[in-house]
Amino acid sequence: MRGRSGWAAVAARTGLARPSTYQYFRSRTDLLDAVIVDLLLRWSTYVTQRMRRASTPGDRVLAYVAVGEARARSLARGLLEPYLRQPTG
Template sequence: MPRITASTVLEHRAQQERAILDAARSLLAEGATEAPTLAAVAARTGLARSSVYQYFDSKEDLLRAVIQDAVPRWSAHVDARMRAAGTPAARILAYVEANVELVASGEHAVFRGIAAATAGDIAVITPSEMHREQQRPLVAALVDLGDPEAEATADLVQAVLYRASRDVEGGGDAETALGPVRRLLSPYLESFDGAR
């Protein structure tokens, strides 16, 4: 019988599952081009492969769990930053800054790993659906700002965000990458403030 390392079996299972998810996330973040095998995840966690199968039936099942874990974590970080910002203009900047922070922290590497690993094979959520879902608070802030074409503007903001993210992933500093974004967005945001 395996040794329980928590005060209850339920807590032990939760700890083991968290360790497995974290191991899969780290393998994906390291540039995996396919879903990590359960054997590789087991080796990373120090568990027997048979132990990992107690939590996940297949590497596809594990990858789905990683996605279901990663998307809300990303969204929660962005939402918290936007809620703290106040005005619609500040919320829009907070959206961009929070996303660049996550890229700088290495979190985006997990999503790149997921995209490379799935290549359309695992139908949980496509990258475009994921980006559209994560853009919802940006669209809401743009509507609150008064932009009559909030969806189109959100796509433009996302394109600028993508460029800043690419700079950070290429080894650039987050604050430096955000400079051009702020300079580009500031006149647009001020044009709505002046109209009120």
């Protein structure tokens, strides 16, 4: 997707015509909100799965911590950085 940004990139990534993307997201803010909701749901599922594998309460805490701040930061940065560099509109 190099060289493409904004709605053109969204349309290309989803296989939709650019005008069709507006049927799903009225603005970049709406798109960003949807990305964040999806990210949080996936993150929550991942953390819950890791914690369920632990056998004691202490191990569950350690599993939660092991998932880690670094992983969350990396995911958020990778998903959100391109949108944060775009002008709003």
